[in-house]
Structure formats: structure tokens, C-alpha cells
Amino acid sequence: MNVSIIGKALLEHLQIVFTGIAAGCLVGIPTGSLLRGHKKVAKIVFVIVDIIQTVPTLAMFTFVMLIFGLNNSTVIFSIFLYSLFPIVRNTYVGIMGVDQGAIRAGRGLGMTKMQIYFQVELPLAFPVILSGIRLALVSALGIATTGVLIGASGLGMPIWRGIQTRNMSMMLSGAIPVSLLAVLFDVLLSTLEKRLSR
Amino acid sequence: MIRFENVAMAYGDNKVIDNLNLEIKSGQLVVLVGPSGCGKTTTLQLINRLIDPTEGKIYLNGVDIQTIDPVELRRSIGYVIQEIGLFPHMTIEQNVEIVPKLLGWSQEKRSARTLELLQMVGMDAETYLHRYPSDLSGGQQQRIGVLRALAVEPPLILMDEPFGALDPITRDNLQDEIKKLQKRLNKTIVFVTHDMDEAIKIADVIVLMQKGRIVQAASPDELLSNPKNDFVAEFVGKHRFYLNSVELVKDVMRSKVFKVSVDFGLAQSIALMESERVSSLLVVDDEDRLLGSLGIEDIMTKARPGMSVGDLELKKLPYILPDAPAKEAFELITEQNLDILAVVDEENHVLGVVTKTSMVKSLAQVVWGGK
Ligand SMILES: Nc1ncnc2c1ncn2[C@@H]1O[C@H](COP(=O)(O)OP(=O)(O)OP(=O)(O)O)[C@@H](O)[C@H]1O
Ligand SMILES: [Mg+2]
Numbered sequence: 001m002n003v004s005i006i007g008k009a010l011l012e013h014l015q016i017v018f019t020g021i022a023a024g025c026l027v028g029i030p031t032g033s034l035l036r037g038h039k040k041v042a043k044i045v046f047v048i049v050d051i052i053q054t055v056p057t058l059a060m061f062t063f064v065m066l067i068f069g070l071n072n073s074t075v076i077f078s079i080f081l082y083s084l085f086p087i088v089r090n091t092y093v094g095i096m097g098v099d100q101g102a103i104r105a106g107r108g109l110g111m112t113k114m115q116i117y118f119q120v121e122l123p124l125a126f127p128v129i130l131s132g133i134r135l136a137l138v139s140a141l142g143i144a145t146t147g148v149l150i151g152a153s154g155l156g157m158p159i160w161r162g163i164q165t166r167n168m169s170m171m172l173s174g175a176i177p178v179s180l181l182a183v184l185f186d187v188l189l190s191t192l193e194k195r196l197s198r
Numbered sequence: 199m200i201r202f203e204n205v206a207m208a209y210g211d212n213k214v215i216d217n218l219n220l221e222i223k224s225g226q227l228v229v230l231v232g233p234s235g236c237g238k239t240t241t242l243q244l245i246n247r248l249i250d251p252t253e254g255k256i257y258l259n260g261v262d263i264q265t266i267d268p269v270e271l272r273r274s275i276g277y278v279i280q281e282i283g284l285f286p287h288m289t290i291e292q293n294v295e296i297v298p299k300l301l302g303w304s305q306e307k308r309s310a311r312t313l314e315l316l317q318m319v320g321m322d323a324e325t326y327l328h329r330y331p332s333d334l335s336g337g338q339q340q341r342i343g344v345l346r347a348l349a350v351e352p353p354l355i356l357m358d359e360p361f362g363a364l365d366p367i368t369r370d371n372l373q374d375e376i377k378k379l380q381k382r383l384n385k386t387i388v389f390v391t392h393d394m395d396e397a398i399k400i401a402d403v404i405v406l407m408q409k410g411r412i413v414q415a416a417s418p419d420e421l422l423s424n425p426k427n428d429f430v431a432e433f434v435g436k437h438r439f440y441l442n443s444v445e446l447v448k449d450v451m452r453s454k455v456f457k458v459s460v461d462f463g464l465a466q467s468i469a470l471m472e473s474e475r476v477s478s479l480l481v482v483d484d485e486d487r488l489l490g491s492l493g494i495e496d497i498m499t500k501a502r503p504g505m506s507v508g509d510l511e512l513k514k515l516p517y518i519l520p521d522a523p524a525k526e527a528f529e530l531i532t533e534q535n536l537d538i539l540a541v542v543d544e545e546n547h548v549l550g551v552v553t554k555t556s557m558v559k560s561l562a563q564v565v566w567g568g569k
Binding site for chain 1: 243271272279285296297346
């Protein structure tokens with residue numbers, strides 16, 4: 001098994017995952033923040049993202065494929081959709097949980113709404129948001145692996161090839177790195193969360 | 199400086215401030231006191247527009263505050279919030295420098311000011327600047343909350359129970375500090391507290407509130423001597439006996455004084471103490487000016503036959519002028535646990551003494567009336 005092929009697959013895998021999650025953050029964090037103070041809208045949004053995240057992976061690929069075709073974009077977009085649930089929900093919960101005293105202090109000292117959001121609410125909610133991102137990221141590593149079924153690249157490729165050719169070492173050359181990545185991200189991000197929440 | 203005109207504020211049907219009229223003069227320290235929920239915090243927040251009134255107007259230096267941008271207004275007014283409200287994700291330095299930063303001060307100016315402030319409350323900058331609020335005790339956090347409000351030296355400062363979490367000694371120091379600051383820099387301070395002792399100690403004007411209304415607004419002396427109704431009297435409570443502020447030292451002092459001059463013999467002095475049943479004597483010079491006091495214990499331990507009063511080291515005796523309020527004399531006696539306080543005129547001539555007995559008589563008079 002060629003190391004450089006695995007290296008390339010790993011990079012592609014990460015690229016797919018990060019692009020999807022980044023899009024999820026870009027949409028999810030503002031959405032979760034804006035829902036604060038709109039309980040009814042929040043409820044509806046949560047139902048929608050919850051439904052999205054219960055759709056089985058292959059079914060999701062099928063729907064998204066109709067728009068993007070058989071390639072990486074379909075996987076990226078699916079990861080984006082799945083990541084919305086944990087990111088929107090955790091942002092909302094995090095922002096709602098910010099100590100009212102800190103917000104009142106911010107207002108009392110003459111901060112604008114934007115300054116309060118960026119300098120007080122977001123930093124204080126960040127550990128909770130980060131834990132949503134961590135969940136999304138770990139499950140995205142798995143989704144990206146399945147992407148091989150619709151012709152996407154990444155670490156799913158060597159696993160799938162290995163299965164077809166009964167080549168155990170090829171299967172492992174994909175399965176081991178992807179599992180290690182999942183464990184690694186999980187540990188790194190939970191450590192960061194703990195350090196940030198004081 | 200601040201004028202409330204017929205101000206009312208309601209949450210729905212619940213009127214929490216009702217027809218409030220109040221004038222706060224520049225340079226005054228005004229203390230709002232009253233039972234929990236009477237509207238003290240609300241009154242304070244009406245001033246910096248954290249809350250807007252439902253009726254009436256509030257003027258700041260003659261300008262209707264409804265016409266001032268709330269953000270600008272708040273940056274120009276210092277505010278210590280009741281729940282302290284330090285930002286847990288920012289260091290002490292960052293917390294103190296929030297308003298200076300909002301106002302665009304340079305890094306050097308900010309740092310210099312922060313050091314000065316920490317010094318003021320006796321907190322070592324090296325140790326604390328880079329710590330987080332959670333590393334500080336409740337009292338230390340509260341001090342930082344006060345400093346944050348003072349950072350840009352605003353002319354008007356609102357303080358909502360700023361010393362609630364402090365131990366009595368720190369609390370006392372900070373009260374003095376605030377009072378000095380107000381006097382020295384001519385700051386106007388609106389201060390909220392539950393604690394009548396605190397109010398009496400620092401206030402120029404005490405505003406006693408009940409159910410969203412002002413019951414009485416007056417100087418501490420006026421409030422103590424002329425409570426407007428039973429509510430005020432009860433709230434003022436134990437302080438009520440605390441005098442009759444018109445009473446002066448000369449009204450309560452005892453003018454019969456046992457004194458000796460420096461050339462008086464020790465044996466004679468002991469005889470005088472014995473006949474008058476006192477344990478110390480005032481010592482004066484030829485012209486009746488106070489030199490100090492002589493206690494029986496000094497004579498017992500140091501005296502030898504043939505010595506006169508002048509041969510012993512005299513104890514310094516605290517004194518007070520006859521026209522000072524009696525209250526001050528009593529406070530001195532209580533605080534320093536004195537047996538006796540001399541009353542002297544401008545030239546140091548002895549006129550009388552105030553003792554714990556004079557205190558008892560004066561208080562009895564307040565309690566039972568008459569002479
Ligand atoms: N956001 C709010 N919504 C409804 N009612 C409120 C709100 N904030 C305060 N109140 C009510 O307004 C009244 C006055 O409250 P305020 O906080 O001014 O009292 P306070 O004198 O500061 O009391 P404390 O000494 O307990 O701090 C109280 O009855 C309180 O329940
Ligand atoms: Mg209050």
C-alpha cells in the first residue's frame with residue numbers, strides 16, 4: 001500500500017470534512033444567535049434541523065446528489081446539513097445561558113449591542129458552541145467515509161477498495177487513520193472546551 | 199445635576215416607581231435606602247437609561263436624558279451593578295479597562311490608570327492584573343467592580359450596593375475612600391444600600407424609599423432627629439436614640455473636673471483621688487491649660503516618695519471643643535474606648551470632661567425626654 005496515496009486520501013478527507021463544518025459554523029452560529037429571544041421561531045427551526053439530521057446518510061446523499069451530482073460537493077453539502085443540528089442548538093443554548101449580570105454590566109458600561117455580542121456573549125457561550133462543533137466534526141468524519149459510495153474521494157476509498165479486493169491491509173490503511181482522526185479531534189476539542197470554560 | 203420630575207415606571211400594571219420627584223445636586227453623595235423591592239435599583243437604572251420611565255422626565259445637567267443616546271450616556275456615567283458583573287472570560291486588567299477602551303484611550307494611558315486604581319484599593323498589580331475574576335474572593339471582585347466604574351473618572355457615579363459582599367474592615371475603608379473621592383474630585387454619587395449605618399456614615403442626603411415612592415429625603419441628621427413618620431422612625435431604628443444632633447459637647451459635659459498642676463505632690467494627688475473616688479486626674483499648667491492625665495496605675499508603678507506630678511510621664515488625653523456636636527464626643531469615646539475625654543477651648547484651657555456617664559444621661563434624656 002502506497003503511503004503517498006493514503007496521505008492524499010487523508011488530505012482530501014479532511015478537506016471535505018472541514019469545508020462542510022466551516023459552512024455549518026458560518027450558517028449555524030449566526031442562526032443560533034439570532035434565535036435568542038424568539039422562542040417560537042427557535043422551536044420551528046429546531047424541528048427542521050432535527051428532521052434533517054435523522055435522514056439516513058445514503059438517503060441524504062441521494063437527495064443532495066440531485067443538485068450537485070456524483071462528487072465531493074454532495075458529501076460536503078450533506079455534512080453541512082448534518083452539522084446544523086448540533087451547531088445551531090448548542091449556539092442557542094450557549095447564548096441563552098450567558099449570565100444576565102454580565103450582559104447588564106456590558107449595557108451599563110456603555111457597550112453597543114454588537115460589542116456585547118462579540119465581546120461578552122459569544123466568548124462566554126463559546127465552550128458550549130465548541131462542543132456542538134466537536135459532535136458535528138466527529139460524525140462528519142464518518143459521513144465523509146461513506147462518501148466513497150457516490151464517487152467522492154477521501155479515506156473511504158481505500159476501505160471500499162480493500163473490501164472489494166479482499167485486501168485486509170488496504171482496508172486497514174483507510175480505517176485506522178479515520179478512526180485515529182475521530183479520537184484525536186474528540187480529545188483535542190474537549191480539552192479546549194474544558195480550558196475555556198471558567 | 200440630576201432632576202426627576204413626576205417620574206413613574208411600571209412593568210405592565212405593576213407600578214414600581216410612582217411619582218418620583220428628586221433633585222440631586224452636583225458634588226453630593228445621595229444614598230437611596232429602603233426595603234428590598236422598593237425600587238432602588240430601578241431608580242438608579244432610570245438615570246443611565248437601562249430603563250426608561252413610563253411617565254415624567256429626568257434631566258441631567260438640564261438636558262432631558264431621553265434626547266441623549268443611551269450608549270453615550272452610559273459611557274459618561276460610572277456604574278457599579280448589584281450583582282458585580284465582572285466578565286469571567288476577561289482578566290482583571292481587561293475588566294477594568296473596558297470603558298477606557300470603549301472611549302479609545304491609548305494603551306499607556308489605560309495601563310497607568312489601571313495601576314493607579316489597583317493601588318487605591320490596596321491590590322498588588324503584579325499579582326492581580328492577569329488573574330481572572332474567578333481567582334478572586336467575593337470582596338476583591340467587588341472592589342474591581344467599583345474600580346471599573348471609576349476608571350474614566352466620570353463626574354457622576356451610580357453604585358448599586360457596591361459593598362454588600364465585603365468584610366466590615368474593607369467595607370469601612372472603601373466607604374472612607376469613596377467619601378474622600380467624592381469630596382476631593384467633587385464627584386456626584388448616587389449610592390444604593392440596605393444598610394442604614396452605611397447610609398448615615400457616607401450620605402449628604404438620604405432618600406428613604408418605600409413601594410416606589412420617596413418617604414423622606416433629608417440629611418442624615420435631619421432624618422435621625424426628625425423622622426417624618428413611623429416607617430422612617432422604624433427604619434432608622436436604633437439610630438433614633440443616637441441623638442438629638444443639636445446637642446453640643448458643652449451641653450453634656452461635666453464642668454466639675456478633678457485636676458492638678460505639675461508641681462502638685464504625688465501624695466496629695468492620691469489623697470484627692472481617694473476623696474473623690476476617681477482613678478485618674480487631669481494635669482494642667484499654671485494657666486489651667488491641659489497637659490495630659492495621670493492614672494492611679496502610673497503612680498502605683500513609678501512613684502517614689504517626694505516626687506511631684508511633673509516628674510512622671512503624663513498620658514496624652516484626647517480632647518474636643520465645646521461647640522462640637524455631642525454625638526462626635528460619644529463616637530470618640532465609643533470607638534477608642536476612652537474613660538474620659540477632655541473639653542478644652544481654643545487656647546487649650548480645660549472647661550470640662552465628657553465621660554461614659556455623660557453619655558448615659560444624654561441618651562436617657564432622648565429616651566424619656568425632659569431634663
Ligand atoms: N424585569 C422586571 N420585570 C418585572 N418586575 C420587575 C423587574 N425588575 C424589577 N421588578 C420589580 O420592580 C420592583 C422594584 O425592583 P428594584 O430592583 O428596583 O428593587 P430594589 O429596591 O433594588 O430591591 P433590592 O434591594 O432587592 O435590590 C420589585 O417589586 C421587582 O419585583
Ligand atoms: Mg436592587
